[in-house]
Amino acid sequence: MSNTSDLPYRPCAGILLTNKVGQIFVGERIDMPGAWQMPQGGIDDGENHEEAALRELEEEIGVRPRHVEVLACTKDWVTYNLPAHLLGKVWGGKYRGQKQKWFLMRLKSNDTAINIATEHPEFARWKWTDRESLLTEIVPFKRAVYRVVLQELMPEQS
Template sequence: MLANKDGKVFVGQRLDAAASKYPDAWQMPQGGIDDGEDAETAALRELEEETGVTANHVTIIARCADEYLYDLPVELLGKIWKGKYRGQRQSWFLMRFNGDDAHINIQTAHAEFSSWKWTNPEDLPEMIVPFKRDLYRSVLKEFEPLI
């Protein structure tokens, strides 16, 4: 979760959103951990790969106390992630963005977003795909006092 100094949170609209069942869905940056990589290093790498925001423009405020899990809905099983996974296990970090909007560039080598914006944290759960809403509510509940 990337929060700016005004208490707003970064969300991006996935490049594949228009072709999906959820064309109006937005999400926060996220990604996997490479072999031999720790979670904090992965979070900073994924942030840069998806938003162009480098580690020198953020301060890590917190890491979630527990991992969060979600399952894919039945209609998506076998259709995404080459059918290898039924859901995800996630560990979230709250980062304060210390840069300017000019430091955000979603046209990266690993582009995932077609557009981005800052949004109010309380609006996050309704912006995400329905099967991730409970996860977003939980992350928000944990991080909200720190945003």
């Protein structure tokens, strides 16, 4: 395909994980120091969105389904396009970006349930953060997605 707009979006599930006081989990990517993100990953064939989200949560940060409560999911897909410098370099060049279903989950256990030293680690370190810090620390091309996700799943109280 010569036109990137002809490429499909990669189906993905994302997790907005909060602790008991409403802070948000973020991990710093091993391959991009200084780039923080929430857990997310592709949806496998035959998996529904929630199954994929729970699998990704365990694969990326060691949190098992029994340690979380699923509270909400985005109504629609949230999409983003890869920046030009990443097109053709990630996901085998098969996608122009991702379409994501995001889940709000609350950690029911304490922080010891979190273990980023997984079989295929994605994060160098992790922390709990607030919505403002999350939006400033995320890679710029995902910022609009995170705004939409926060607005839908964790609207600010007035």
